[in-house]
Amino acid sequence: MKRTLLAALLVLSIGTPAQAHFQMLYTPQMAMEKGGTLDLKLVFTHPFEAGHTMNMGAPQEFFMVHKGEKTDLKDTLKKITWTSLTNSGDAYEAKVKARSMGDYVLCLVPEPYFEANEDGYIQQITKVILNNGGMPTDWDAPVGLPAEIEPLDKPYALWTGNVFRGVVLSEGKPVPGAEIEVEFLNHPPVPGKNEFQKAALATAPQDAFVTLTIKADADGxxxxxxxxxGWWGFAALGVGPLKTYKGKDNSQDAVIWVQAVDMQ
Amino acid sequence: MRLFIATLALAGVLGAASAAMAHTPLFSCFDNGDSTISCEGGFSDGSSAAGVAVHLLGADGKVLAEHKLNDYSEVTIKKPDGAYSVQFDAGEGHRIKIAGSDIVE
Structure with a gap:
């Protein structure tokens, strides 16, 4: 709520719509027909408006879990410049081989980002679960991140109109009443380019629809x-244990992305 | 009706697309670039395909070699000369055939 209030104050002061920070870990298709090389983009931005893209520092951790085995992917990271609709910012990309069938749980622990408007840090620990060939292997097992959303539905196998359910975890334990921001990737990345498409897929009638805020129940x-x-991001705010960083407040958030497809 | 659905599932699988039905067999192969291919089998409920037979078939459909998936539900096979296909055979209604021309690096 604190972050929402600060964002609202920012809106009043500079007149831009309220929007949430979201750490993206993007590839065009979460559910892959065939394996191959994943083309991943790591961008810290405001996905509904494709607005201000924040400069990412070098990630603290970047790895994947496949069939229970953890593989460090930090060496695959390459710094890039990402162009939003309003600016450009430091981001990363990676190419990762994923030929074997099953789930690929990609995890990113970014360097905390100093948000001057909030005089504090934001660290969005992000999980994206891809699947090759339809064989389920790892999607429903928590990775053990300090802040994590455990999916109760496969994030890569959702029809439009399905529900997505998750449990917010802090050091493996459910967080009752956790506040979760939900945002639609309204300007998907342009294939082959490090930029968002200019055309929006949806129009919000009012600011409360840009960043949807929901709450977890008593069981998290x-x-x-x-x-x-399309892609939907879920960010459980401030649920992680790292409450301060370099002497300032730190909001250690748990982020997960899902992708829904239309029935055709 | 069940046979009809199973037939449809098999038809979908043979059509080189995945078929999203309960307990669907899954099979995937890629070319290792060294005259061998690696194949992997499984089921849509996550169960193992260890021990399932994998047949290497010639252009005429005759069996050239028989293999079994290992404990990781995988097998590596030497590619034959000429056209070929590979069949995952977990019994009636649970067979998937992939043409060699669809197996790429």
Whole structure:
């Protein structure tokens, strides 16, 4: 709520719509027909508006879990410049081989980002689960991140109109009443380029629709009905144990992305 | 009706697309670039395909070699000369054939 209030104050002061920070870990398709080389983009931005893209520092951790085995991917990272609709910022990309069938749980622990407007840091620990060939292997097992969303539905196998359910975890334990921001990737990346597409897929009638805020129940579980095909991000705010960083407040958030597709 | 659905599932699988039905067999192969291919089998409920037979078939459909998936549900096979296909054979209604021309690096 604190972050929402600060964002609202920022809106009043400079007149831009309220929008949430989201760490993206993007590849065009979460559910792959065939394996190959994943083309991953790591961008810290505001996905509904494709607005201000923040400069990412060198990630603290970047790895994947496949069939229970953890592989460090930090060496695959390459710094790039990402162009949003309003600016450019430091981001990363990676190419990762994923030929074997099963789930690929990609995890990113970024360097905390100093948000001057909030006089504090934001660290969004991000998980994206891809699948090759339809064989489920790892999607429902928590990785053990300090802040994590455990999916109760496969994030890569959702029809438009399905619900996505998850449990917010802090050091492996559910977080009752956790506040979760939900945002639609309204300007998907342009294939082959490090930029968002200019055309929006949806229009929000009012600011409360740009960043949707929901709450987990007493067991840390949340449910969200998915109204439109595409990528949806979920960020459970400040649930991680690292509350301060370099002498300032740190919001250690748990992020997960899901992708819904239309029935055709 | 069940046979009809199973037939449809098999038809979908043979059509080189995945078939999203309960307990669907899954099979995937890629070319290692060293005259061998690696194949992997499984089921949509996550169960293992260890021990399932994998047949290497010639252009005429005749069996050239028989293999079994290992404990990791994988097998590596030497490519034959000429056209070929590979069949995952977990029994009636649970067979998947992949043409060699669809197996790429």
């Amino acid at each position: 579980e949340f449910v969200f009905g998915i109204p439109k095909a």
